[in-house]
Amino acid sequence: MGSxxxxxxxxxxxxxxxLPYAAVGALEEHIRECAECRxxxxxxxxxxxxxxxxxxxxxxxxxxxxxxxxxxxxxxEKNMEPVESGRVYEFSSRTTGWKAxxxxxxxxxxxxxxxATRHTRQQSGPxxxxxxxxxxxxxxxxxxxxxxxLSLALELALAQIEADPSQFENIELEIAWKDIxxxxxxxxxxxxxxxxxxxxxxxxxxxxxxILLESVTEDEAENILDSxxxxxxxxxxxxxxxxx
Amino acid sequence: MPEDSILxxxxxxxxxxxxxxxxxxxxxxxxxxxxxxxxxxxxxxxITQQAFAKAFEKLSGFRGDASFKTWLYQVAMNxxxxxxxxxxxxxxxxxxxxxxxAPEESPLGRFIKSEAALEAVELIEELPEKQRxxxxxxxxxxxxxxxxxxxVDCTEQTAKxxxxxxIENLRKKMKKNGLV
Numbered sequence: 001m002g003s004x005x006x007x008x009x010x011x012x013x014x015x016x017x018x019l020p021y022a023a024v025g026a027l028e029e030h031i032r033e034c035a036e037c038r039x040x041x042x043x044x045x046x047x048x049x050x051x052x053x054x055x056x057x058x059x060x061x062x063x064x065x066x067x068x069x070x071x072x073x074x075x076x077e078k079n080m081e082p083v084e085s086g087r088v089y090e091f092s093s094r095t096t097g098w099k100a101x102x103x104x105x106x107x108x109x110x111x112x113x114x115x116a117t118r119h120t121r122q123q124s125g126p127x128x129x130x131x132x133x134x135x136x137x138x139x140x141x142x143x144x145x146x147x148x149x150l151s152l153a154l155e156l157a158l159a160q161i162e163a164d165p166s167q168f169e170n171i172e173l174e175i176a177w178k179d180i181x182x183x184x185x186x187x188x189x190x191x192x193x194x195x196x197x198x199x200x201x202x203x204x205x206x207x208x209x210x211i212l213l214e215s216v217t218e219d220e221a222e223n224i225l226d227s228x229x230x231x232x233x234x235x236x237x238x239x240x241x242x243x244x
Numbered sequence: 245m246p247e248d249s250i251l252x253x254x255x256x257x258x259x260x261x262x263x264x265x266x267x268x269x270x271x272x273x274x275x276x277x278x279x280x281x282x283x284x285x286x287x288x289x290x291i292t293q294q295a296f297a298k299a300f301e302k303l304s305g306f307r308g309d310a311s312f313k314t315w316l317y318q319v320a321m322n323x324x325x326x327x328x329x330x331x332x333x334x335x336x337x338x339x340x341x342x343x344x345x346a347p348e349e350s351p352l353g354r355f356i357k358s359e360a361a362l363e364a365v366e367l368i369e370e371l372p373e374k375q376r377x378x379x380x381x382x383x384x385x386x387x388x389x390x391x392x393x394x395x396v397d398c399t400e401q402t403a404k405x406x407x408x409x410x411i412e413n414l415r416k417k418m419k420k421n422g423l424v
Binding site: 009044050051053064067 | 296414
């Protein structure tokens with residue numbers, strides 16, 4: 001008979017049903033010979049049965065019946081409810097550095113592309129009968145680029161925006177602010193400086209922030225969009241909304 | 245009930261029915277998890293709602309390396325802990341509130357049929373937090389060690405060890421109290 005202490009852990013696993021099959025035979029053989037361990041098995045079984053007899057209390061029926069609606073409404077307030085076009089709610093908090101930059105670059109480019117579209121529509125007239133403030137948020141699938149392409153796209157976007165920041169309407173972007181916390185991504189101090197200089201924070205929620213960003217000319221936007229021809233990965237984000 | 249992954253795909257495609265189905269599927273166990281932490285039905289309801297909302301908001305946070313269920317549990321546990329952190333100083337300052345409620349006032353106790361189970365609730369509360377969490381997640385929520393490990397952020401083996409010590413502690417306490 002081995003030391004009973006060596007069997008204690010196995011006994012818990014045995015009663016719990018998680019003891020590897022290969023070890024069951026040896027333990028059962030020991031239990032047959034050892035009264036103390038037999039008792040330990042019975043007691044462990046009794047403990048688990050008693051704990052298992054605790055009922056899982058339910059919340060009130062009113063709460064259970066209304067919970068889904070309440071959750072949906074709270075998401076809707078944040079404009080994060082599931083929508084038909086399949087918007088992803090937010091970028092992952094585990095996004096790595098380059099992905100954060102990718103997301104930012106994608107949004108910048110998207111913003112540029114979007115504003116160019118708006119600009120065109122404004123010139124042609126009818127589409128802008130709708131107030132920009134009421135413009136619907138659109139869900140857009142945007143494919144990301146390779147790292148090199150992203151760097152290029154980001155550089156282009158930054159350069160274009162810096163070149164002429166005032167010609168177009170402001171665009172509201174929502175990004176997961178914590179995804180670009182200094183020290184947690186690969187973003188350089190220049191990237192942060194640029195963010196600080198270029199954007200103005202207009203509203204913050206717990207985890208995200210709305211950003212006002214000024215965009216570029218239509219031609220410049222076309223150039224940037226042209227640089228996105230070879231896309232590899234899919235990145236989904238919500239489109240910017242015009243806020244003024 | 246379809247697999248969570250199928251429901252999630254539908255949710256992302258804007259299917260409100262799938263959204264409701266996911267909430268209904270887990271609302272009771274998440275409420276119970278929260279109740280076990282905060283001991284108050286109203287607070288547990290609030291945490292349940294917050295946990296679901298947050299889990300849906302951050303869906304991308306669990307993709308690829310976990311299930312919706314473990315993700316939801318993780319969020320609910322964090323929300324509960326966060327709630328307790330915020331509440332604790334207030335309780336400590338307020339002697340009247342901090343007084344231990346009589347057993348018959350226990351929100352869990354109201355639903356427990358046997359004396360032994362009622363006593364077990366109190367003994368579980370005396371366990372170190374890690375053991376308490378693993379014991380309840382394993383026995384009452386019927387989760388696998390793998391799921392538990394993901395939820396409490398430890399390895400499967402560590403979850404097993406904590407379960408063992410939790411059960412051993414309970415066995416000694418219950419033996420002393422004549423329950424086993």
